[in-house]
Amino acid sequence: MHEVVVVGGKPAERHLCESCAREIGLVAGAPAPVAEILQKIASGQAPGAGPAAPADTACPVCGTTFTEFKQSGRLGCPECYKAMESQLAPILDRAHQGAVHHIGKVPRRLMREAGEEGRSTEREVALAAAEARAEQIRRLRDDLERAIKTEAYERAAELRDRLRQLHRGAGATGGAP
Amino acid sequence: MSEPDHAKDAGGLGPDGLPAGLFGAGTEWLRADGPEGDVVLSSRVRLARNLAGQRFVHKASESDLRLVLDVCRGAIERAGLGERAVWVDLHETGGMGRSLLLERHLISSHLAKGKLGPKRSSEDWPRAVAVGLPGERAGVMVNEEDHLRLQVIRSGLDLADAWRQAGEIDDLVEAEVDYAFSPRLGYLTACPTNVGTGIRFSVMLHLPALRMAGDIDKVKHAAADMSLAVRGFYGEGSEASGDFYQISNQTTLGKSEQQLLEELGERILPEVIDYERQSRRVLLEKRRWQIEDAAYRAFGVLRHARLLGTEESMKLLSVVRLGIAMGLIDQGSTGDVHALMLAVQPAHLQRAAGREMTQDERRVERARLVRTRLAGG
Numbered sequence: 001m002h003e004v005v006v007v008g009g010k011p012a013e014r015h016l017c018e019s020c021a022r023e024i025g026l027v028a029g030a031p032a033p034v035a036e037i038l039q040k041i042a043s044g045q046a047p048g049a050g051p052a053a054p055a056d057t058a059c060p061v062c063g064t065t066f067t068e069f070k071q072s073g074r075l076g077c078p079e080c081y082k083a084m085e086s087q088l089a090p091i092l093d094r095a096h097q098g099a100v101h102h103i104g105k106v107p108r109r110l111m112r113e114a115g116e117e118g119r120s121t122e123r124e125v126a127l128a129a130a131e132a133r134a135e136q137i138r139r140l141r142d143d144l145e146r147a148i149k150t151e152a153y154e155r156a157a158e159l160r161d162r163l164r165q166l167h168r169g170a171g172a173t174g175g176a177p
Numbered sequence: 178m179s180e181p182d183h184a185k186d187a188g189g190l191g192p193d194g195l196p197a198g199l200f201g202a203g204t205e206w207l208r209a210d211g212p213e214g215d216v217v218l219s220s221r222v223r224l225a226r227n228l229a230g231q232r233f234v235h236k237a238s239e240s241d242l243r244l245v246l247d248v249c250r251g252a253i254e255r256a257g258l259g260e261r262a263v264w265v266d267l268h269e270t271g272g273m274g275r276s277l278l279l280e281r282h283l284i285s286s287h288l289a290k291g292k293l294g295p296k297r298s299s300e301d302w303p304r305a306v307a308v309g310l311p312g313e314r315a316g317v318m319v320n321e322e323d324h325l326r327l328q329v330i331r332s333g334l335d336l337a338d339a340w341r342q343a344g345e346i347d348d349l350v351e352a353e354v355d356y357a358f359s360p361r362l363g364y365l366t367a368c369p370t371n372v373g374t375g376i377r378f379s380v381m382l383h384l385p386a387l388r389m390a391g392d393i394d395k396v397k398h399a400a401a402d403m404s405l406a407v408r409g410f411y412g413e414g415s416e417a418s419g420d421f422y423q424i425s426n427q428t429t430l431g432k433s434e435q436q437l438l439e440e441l442g443e444r445i446l447p448e449v450i451d452y453e454r455q456s457r458r459v460l461l462e463k464r465r466w467q468i469e470d471a472a473y474r475a476f477g478v479l480r481h482a483r484l485l486g487t488e489e490s491m492k493l494l495s496v497v498r499l500g501i502a503m504g505l506i507d508q509g510s511t512g513d514v515h516a517l518m519l520a521v522q523p524a525h526l527q528r529a530a531g532r533e534m535t536q537d538e539r540r541v542e543r544a545r546l547v548r549t550r551l552a553g554g
Contacts, residue, residue: 062232074322076236078227078357078365081372088369092362092430095370097404099431102363104374105344107351110358123360130229133355137230141241148240160244167228167248167354 059083061138078134137166193274193528196263204281204313206381207519209512211333215502216450218381218421218515219330220442222339224347225366225375226325229355233367234320235293242303245324250305252353253317253325256346259309267291267304273533276524282330283308288321315342317350322367323375325350334450336378336442340434343376363430373430378441382449385420385499386456393422396449403445404428418488419495419518424449457503472500476508480551485544490521509551517547 058065064076066087075081081088092100110126140163147156206219227233228248232241246266254262267275267288275289284306287293291302304320318326327350329343357365363373371377387393397407406425409418424446426437460468475496479485498514500506519525521543527534530542 062236064236072235074235074367075233075369077232078229078359081359081362081365081369092369092372096373096428096430099373099428101361101431102359102373103431103436104363104376104433105347106360107356107358108348109351109355127360130355130358134230134357137355141231144240145238148238156240160240163244164248167244 057084057087079138133166137163140166193277193524194270195265195274195277199263199265199308199310200277200281203311203516204519205330205332206282207512207515208332209510209515211331211335213334213450214332214511216382216384216453217334217446218383219332220334220336220339221328221330221377221379221381222336222343223377223379224325224327224343224364225323225371225377226327226347226350226364227357227366228324229357231324231357234322234324235367237320239303242320246303246305246319248354249317249319249325249350250307252350253307253319255353256317256349257309257342258307258315258317258346259313260311262307262309264307265305267306268301273524273527277528278306280519280522280524281313283313283316284318285321285326288318293320293322315346317346323371334380334442334446336380336438340376340378340438344434370427371429374432374434374437375429376434376437377425377429378437379423379425380441380446381421381423382446382453383420383495383498383502384422384449384453385495386460387453388420389460390456392452392456396422396452400424400445400449403440405441405445419491419498421495457499461503468503469500469505471496472503472505476500476506476551479547481548482544484540485521485547486540487521487523487543490543490547491518494518494521513550517550520546520550 056065056067059076059080060083061079062076064080066084069075069080069084075084089100110123110130140159144156144159144163147153147159209218211217211219228245231237231245234242237245250264254264256262265274265278267278267284268291275284278284279286279289288304288306290298291300291304292298293302293304302320304318306319307317309315314331315327315329317328327343327346329339329346331339359365364375366372366375384393384396387396400407404427406423406427408423408425409421424441426441428437432440475493479490479493479497494514494517497506497509498511501509501511501514520529523539526539526543526546529546534542
C-alpha cells in the first residue's frame, strides 16, 4: 500500500475505526492499531493520569461501553453520541480539525416542520417530535427483541408491523403541507 | 466465449444470481468522456445515513437489519437512482455475484463479505444494494457500516453533478424515513469520523507521470496537509495496480458540503491535474523515446502474451492508457482501456467465459481475452 495519511505533519492518529483506517490505507496488516490510536487520543489530554477513564460509561440504549468503542471504532446507536459525549469530544476534535458543530445539510422534514423561517423555537418543537418518534421506535424495538427471544411470534409480527408503520408514518406526517 | 455480456441478459436472474440486465448498459466509471478525462477517471459522492431510533449495523440484531431492509427498500427504489433501480439481496446472492458487484465498485468488500465489524462477520447478514440503471450512476448500499450508504458516480471530474443527484436521492429517501440527526453533530454515523455531513467526495486520478518523475510523494504530503486522504484504488500493492490514486476529504464536521466541494473540486484537484499534465509534457520533451518505448512495450505484451495475471494486466493497461492520453499510441481509446480494466478482473473474466476457472486457467483466458479485444481494435 502506498497510502500516506499525515495530518498537519503528524502521523494519522485521527483515523478511528479500522474500516476507515483500512479504507485510506492506514492499516497495512497491522493487528490492532485502532485501539492504540484511540487510546492515544483519549488519553492525550492527560498523559500522566493513566489511560482509562475511572468509570466506563455505557450507553443506556444499546449498552455499548466506551471501552468497546475503543476496540471496534464504532458506536452502537445514535444515543451513544450523548452517552459518551465527554469521551468523544477529543476524538471528534482531532478527527475534524477542531470543529464541534455541524454545518451543512439538514433533513428536509425537520426544516419543513420547523416552518419556512426555521425559527429556533419551531425547530426545537420539530426536533422534540423527531426525538419522540425515535424514542418510540427504540421502545418497540426492545419489545420486539424480547418477543423474538420468548418465541412470541404473533406478538413479534404485530410489533414489527407497528415499527414499520412508525418508520414510514414519520414520512407521511412530514409530507403534509 | 461471448464477447460483452449483454447477450445473456434476457430476463429473470442470470447464472450469477444477479438480476439479468444489470450489467447491460455498462458502468459509468468506464466511460472516458467526462471532464478532464485524460487524468480523472471518475468522481464519486458518498453519503452515510442511519435510521433514527435503530441501532447501528454492527450492534444490530438480525431482526433489526431485516427491518432496515424492509423499511428502506421502497423508499430507495422510488428515489430516482436511474430510469429504473434493481435491488439485490446480497445475503441471497452467491460469491460470484457479489464479486461482480465488487469489481464494478457497486459494493464495498465489507459488504461483499458480510464483514460488519471487527468481531462480526457472516455471509447471511441481511444486506442489500440498489443500483440505478442504465449506467450504474447511482446506488445505495444497505446495512454496510451505516444503514445507508448512498453513492453517485460520474465519469471524469464532475463532483458538482454527483453531489446534486446524491442530494436529490437523499431528500427522496428522507421523505419516507426518519434519519438519525442531531442539530449539533449533524447526521449520526457509526464511526465518528463520518459524523456531520456524512459526505465523502472522492476522485480517482491516473497519475503515472507524477509517479515516474518521483513527485507523487509531494502530492501526498500536500493532500495530507489539507486533511485529504490519498489511496490506491485497487487495494493492496497499488503501485502494481497502475498508478491510480483516489483523493478524498476526511473532515465531515464543521464544513458544509458546498465548502468541501469547492475546496476539493475547484481548488485542489485542478492543481493536481495540472501538475500531472505538466509532468507529462516534461516527459514528452525530455524522455520521449523512453516513454513511447514503455507504452508500446506494454501494448506489445498485452497484444501477444499467453499468460496474464490481474495485477500485471492493470499495470500494463495503465502504461497504455498514458500512451493513448499523450497521443503516443494511436490505436484504441482510453475507453477501451477502461473496459479492459474491468474485463480482466477475475469474476468478470469468468462471467464472460461462462464458467468458473482456476487461477491458472484464468491467466490463460485473460491473455486470450485481452489479445482478442486488442486485435479487434
